[in-house]
Amino acid sequence: MERFLKRKASTPDCNNNGERPSGSNLRNDLPSMISEVDLNNLPSDPSERKSISQYHPNQKDEIRRKYLIKGPCQPRGHDFPRRIIGNKARRFNPAWFDQYGNWLEYSLKADKAFCLCCYLFRDQCGGQGGSDAFLTEGFSSWNKTERLTTHVGHINSFHNRAVKKCEDLMRQDQSIAVAFHKQSDIQKNEYRIRLNASVDAARFLLNGALPFRGHDESETSFHRGNFLELIKLIRDQNEVVGKVTLGNAPGNNQMVAPSIQKDVVHCFAQEVLKYIFQEINDDVFSLLVDESSDISKKEQMAVVLRYVTRGIVKERFVGLVHVKDTNALSLKSAIEFLFVEHDLSLKKIRGQGYDGSSNMRGKFNGLKTLILRENSSAYYVHCFAHQLQLVVVAVAHKHIEVGKFFDMIASLMNVVCASCKRSDMVRESQKEKVHEAIGSGETETGSGLNQELSLGRPGDTRWGSHYKTLKRLVDLFPSVIEVLQYVEDVCENPYSQRQANGLHIYFQSFDSVFYLHLMLHILGVTESLSQALQKKDQDIFNAVSLVKSTKRQLQQFRVDGFCRLLEKISSFCEKHDIETVNMEEIYVNPKNRRHKTNITYRHYYEYECFNTIMDMQIQEFGDRFDEVSSELLTCMAALSPHYSFCDFDPSKLLRLTEFYPDDFSDDERTTLEHQLPLYIDNVQHDELFANLKGMSELGRVMIETRKHLVFPLVYRLLKLALVLPVATATVERCFSAMKLVKSTLRNRICDDFLNACVICAVEKEVLAKVTNQDVMTRFQMMKTRRNQLM
Structure with a gap:
């Protein structure tokens, strides 16, 4: 047979001479060859695909079916680049997707058009008849639109035969396997x-x-x-x-x-993702990304898209991406692969929301910088909730006494929560005290009152955890002191005894009570902001307004809050038999008791402790939330419906359009300038627009009243303001779900x-x-x- 038939060199199980490698077995090698192709990671961009003939014959139909189910790569919302052809600037026309929707696809990387059907069945349809432009090279002569019709050709053309084969492949009831x-x-x-x-x-x-x-x-x-x-x-x-x-x-x-x-x-x-991308509908959106390792120590990147549909802000999770390298280039490549797979474009991003890691927000090579180089309208907003947590942590690190207080809190958790027995002692002690208080009439009874409490460990990455820990410590203070006394007296471990003794002495001191109530108040003020920032539908202007309100509250507390704080501290000390300090006596420095300070205890606690900590907190707020004073957000504030649109300013809204050059043409800016006076007069005299709480409600009411059709340019501005991300709380919730799905037993x-x-x-x-x-x-x-x- 070798005299008449020559073995093909391109067969996967043969070497360059057409011979199978020694020691190999075709039957044994077949499964390994088939498993080399990952059907879930086939390249979506037409310019990156290899020829169908290069795949194993047993997988060709599966690959074809995979591409046909997904459909042609058609990024309809992409900003197609222009090129000078024939002394005119020309580009790919997205209207061609509607005219040739079942086969025409576009490569984002190559800026060329391809034919999906011809690519899938190129090796089965004989001669190509001039179809190379849509197969291997790609079609980019945007001035020769007749080439699209020529490619389709007559009824028996190469293209039409390929389309017929695609239809036959998806018609399973006529397959050979079903026939048998x-x-x-x-x-x-x-x-x-x-x-x-x-x-x-x-x-x-x-x-x-x-x-x-x-x-x-x-x-x-x-x-x-x-x-x-x-x-x-x-x-x-x-x-x-x-x-x-x-x-x-x-x-x-x-x-x-x-x-x-x-x-x-x-x-x-896939059906869930299909619904999500149909909701986006080639509109603008924001990108929220964060990284976390799963239980098997694999780095997973969660991708969430924030968009507006029918006036309602939504944040949807669209997938986990496993990344081997966590550098910005790898992250961007993974995001691009995900976007191309679902016909999305980086050009439609209008906001980026990440945490503060260098590979995300790096000024030169961070992910936000790489995306901004391709899309200048993809404005970056550092996660507000993450920044708020950093404010608290920064103060703890900068002020020695506050840092010492939180260190002692961490040690307290290690001692009191070291075993189930000690945790149960705290709960049982609290239960007895509640029963005594109810018996003496000091505590009211009712639904939801007097619930069982326990201490929880604070964490820098768990927003609001410090506030909950301090709040529980105030409620369980006598029970915690009893456990420390028990460990000090009964525990056989000398180290635990010494640790409990030191904690007992510290938390029975006036200093610990002072910092406990001061930090509890500061964290209580910021807790409301933290909870508000974690809402999915929170808009950027409301978030900025809440940040400013929180800062004003801290400033007001800094002015007149010391006396009120001192009253709480004195009441707490009296209730729990803690020795108080006479504020009018001369302050004695515990580090050097012989040295006279010439200041009173009141001066020390008010000016050197209280005012210093509050000033550091307020300054940290201003440094962390630098977006609050940006011109972009100042212009967006003109859209706010608060107090009957009192902040409305046409000049700021026209300036806002300049931040988004791809969304507003010069003609549309002129139209918007004439549309704004009519818009503000219309909504100010409409009762449905009275007492709106934020821009998200404004968008919803505009849809309900169909004013988005009357003022489409104003609604477009409103959408751009709504899609700007506020916090990455949704991404964190995705990681919580990931840890439920991939647990220790299911690793x-x-x-x-x-x-x-x-x-x-x-x-x-x-x-x-x-x-x-x-x-x-x-x-x-x-x-x-x-x-x-x-």
Whole structure:
């Protein structure tokens, strides 16, 4: 045979001479060759794809189907670049997507057009007939629009034959596998019931972030976990479902295998993302990104998009991205890959929200800088909630006594919460004191009152945790002192005894009570701001207004708050038998008691402690929240509906359009200048626009009253103000869901399965809108299935 047939050198299992390597076995090598292609990470940009002929024959149809399910790469919202062609500036026309929507796609990186159908079946349609421009080279002659029609050609052209093959591939009921596997209507109905039961079971587990197969969520495990138990429960509750789900079905067609579970979960995640991107609808949005390591120490990057739909601000989680390197270039590449996969463009970003890490906000090579180089309108806002936490931490680090106080708090948590026994002692002691207070009439009773309390450890990354810890310490103070006394007297460990003794002495001192109440008040003032910043629909102007109000409260407390603070401290000391200090006596420096200070205790605590700490806090506020005074936010303030639009200023709104040159043309700026007086007169005399609390409510009411159609340019400005991010609280919630899905026992879950589960666990509202029929339809299209739905 070698005389008549020559072995191909391009065969994957052969070397350059057309011979298979020594020691290799085609049957053994086939699975490894097939597994090399990750179907979930196929390049979406047409210019980055390799030829279909380079893939293994057994995977070609799966790859084609994957691309056809996704559809052509059509970034409709992209700002297509212009080039001088024939003495005119020309560009790709997005209207071509509507005219040739089933095959035309655009490469963001190459700025060229391609044909999806011809790419998928190039190796099966014979001669190309002049189609190379849309296959390998890419079409970029934007002045020759007739080339698009020429590419389609006559009825039997290369392109039309490729389109017909695409349609035939997706028409599974005519495939060879289905033809050999004849099904009756009864079998099809039973298959639908089995598949529907699997979809119901997967929905329940995804909604609760529950494991599918117990402790081992790896690729090949088949443990009898929650999924099979749910299928059994469905079978027991519904006799018809039970009859066909696990009873009469063939052993290899029960729709419960791990691969089936993964496919169903993937379909749910894709339907959730489809809903989200349909809501965005090629409109502007903001990008929120943060990094965190999962339980297996893999670095995961969570991506959240903030956008406005029908006047309502929404923040939606769109995926976890596993990044090997955490440098800014790797992060940007991962974001670009995600965007291209879902036909999004970096040009549509109007805001960036990250934490304060250098790889995110770096001035020269940070992620925000790399995106700003491509899109100057993607304004960066440092997470307000993160900055607020840094304000508290900064003061603790700068002031010696405050830093010492928080160090002692950390030591106190280590001693009191070191064991369950000590924690129970705190709770039992508190319970007894509550019963005594109720018996003596000192405490009222009622629903929600006198709840069981416990101490919690503060953390720099847990917003508001310091405030909760100090608040509980005030409530549980006598119980905590009792536990310290118990450890000091009974504990056999000398180190623990010394530690408890030092803590007991410190927290029974006037200094500890002073800093406890001072920091409790400061954290209490900032706690309201922290909670407000973590709302998903919080707009940037309201956030800035709250920051200013908080700063004013701190300034006011700095002026007249010392006396009120002193009264609280004296009352607390008297209640818990703590020795107070005579404020009129001469202050004695504990470091050098023989040295006369010539100042009173009042002077020391008021000026050297209270005023110094408050000044540091106020100064840190001004340094951290530098966005508050930026010109961009000052111009946005003119949109505020507060006090009957008293801040409305047409000149500021016209200036605001200059910050977004890609969103407003010169003609639209002129139109807006004439539209603004009519707009303000209209809304000020409309009762529905009275007493609005923020710009988010203004957007909602404009949609309800259809004024967004009358004043579209004003509404566009409002959307640009609403999409600016405030805090990354939504991203932090995604990490909380990730830790529920990928727990210590489920640390073998693969990245794709993890991503799909987290998307569904976070976006439960969207998951509830996904129908079983949509999931089953996508499931059938993923692969060639012998069984067909009715």
